[in-house]
Amino acid sequence: MLKIAFHPSYEHPLKKGHRFPMEKYDLLPKQLMHEGTCTDENFFEPEKAKDEDVLRVHTLEYLDKLKTLSLSKSEIRVTGFSLSQELVNRELIITQGTIDASLFALEFGIAMNIAGGTHHSYSTHGEAFCLLNDQAIAAKYLLHYEYVSKILIVDLDVHQGNGTAEIFKSNRNVFTFSMHGEENYPFNKEDSDLDIGLPNNTGDNEYLSILYNTLPNLISQEKPDFIYYLSGVDILQTDKLGKLNCSLDGCKKRDEFVLNLCRTHKIPIMCSMGGGYSPDIKVIIEAHANTFRIAAELIE
Numbered sequence: 001m002l003k004i005a006f007h008p009s010y011e012h013p014l015k016k017g018h019r020f021p022m023e024k025y026d027l028l029p030k031q032l033m034h035e036g037t038c039t040d041e042n043f044f045e046p047e048k049a050k051d052e053d054v055l056r057v058h059t060l061e062y063l064d065k066l067k068t069l070s071l072s073k074s075e076i077r078v079t080g081f082s083l084s085q086e087l088v089n090r091e092l093i094i095t096q097g098t099i100d101a102s103l104f105a106l107e108f109g110i111a112m113n114i115a116g117g118t119h120h121s122y123s124t125h126g127e128a129f130c131l132l133n134d135q136a137i138a139a140k141y142l143l144h145y146e147y148v149s150k151i152l153i154v155d156l157d158v159h160q161g162n163g164t165a166e167i168f169k170s171n172r173n174v175f176t177f178s179m180h181g182e183e184n185y186p187f188n189k190e191d192s193d194l195d196i197g198l199p200n201n202t203g204d205n206e207y208l209s210i211l212y213n214t215l216p217n218l219i220s221q222e223k224p225d226f227i228y229y230l231s232g233v234d235i236l237q238t239d240k241l242g243k244l245n246c247s248l249d250g251c252k253k254r255d256e257f258v259l260n261l262c263r264t265h266k267i268p269i270m271c272s273m274g275g276g277y278s279p280d281i282k283v284i285i286e287a288h289a290n291t292f293r294i295a296a297e298l299i300e
Helices: 024-034 060-067 073-079 085-108 134-144 162-167 204-222 248-264 281-299
Strands: 003-005 110-113 151-155 174-181 194-198 226-230 269-272
Touching: 003 085, 024 281, 060 085, 085 110, 085 134, 085 226, 085 269, 110 248, 110 281, 134 151, 134 162, 134 226, 134 269, 151 204, 162 174, 174 204, 194 204, 204 248, 226 248, 248 269, 248 281
Parallel strands: 003 110, 110 269, 151 174, 151 226, 174 194, 226 269
Antiparallel strands: none
16 A cells, blocks of 8 residues: 655645745645545654654754754754744654655555655755755664665755765765756755766756666665655756756656666665645646656555
8 A cells, every 4th residue: 555644734834925835735635635546545644753763863952953943043044944843843743754654665665755855954954945854864763773774865856965965975874866957956065875967958868868777777786675765846847946857757757767666676665755846836746746646556
């Protein structure tokens, strides 16, 4: 069964007048239910992540500042958010959703989080709409409890996963792969284990060719027993923050390739949604919904 983390708090903290498209978190599960891709049984509501799990990735000083709302003005500014208890709770719930979905992925092969993919969060601070690094925390959780021994993080959001790269820079149990827009944020990039920077206006054919030639070799080389997939849809030509030139069909083919490859190799995969900033919310929902449709078909 396809299990999907979703909580009402995913949408609410910033939905009024903020440029971050928070409404997608409410609309996406509704669309999946309306079209019959999912039922109530597919969704679960996570609780808040425990401090002990968060602290395997983030420093105690940073977590304390978050929970006591005592970040400095400059620290708050770089996150892009207005800090509030509601927002911190939301981040903790999203993080637990990724932990829980990881366990479901071990059981069923694939699992999803409607939110997450907060790859700009470093061990010591947040950046760019990312306060806690959900996939990093979940990866450390699986390794700590010895559910797995080698993890591959496949980050295909248009922005480099700089926080994730920093967190795992000296960890041989986690291989970080980021394929992103070379001239996009972050402008001072960290070193992932493998970075592929794409030029502006890269389209479907070039994008998919690079992915097709890279990911199978990585799996053969690293032999992961678990994969985290950050399936941002900000690679679309319509995305106002993206700078690439991929179509909806190209984005769908990307997801089909990644999920089918994991299925073929019998590697559990957990997907966090990541970014998507097209002006038309219907385009964002359609692109994200494709990821869930593919997963639902594979897991039947």
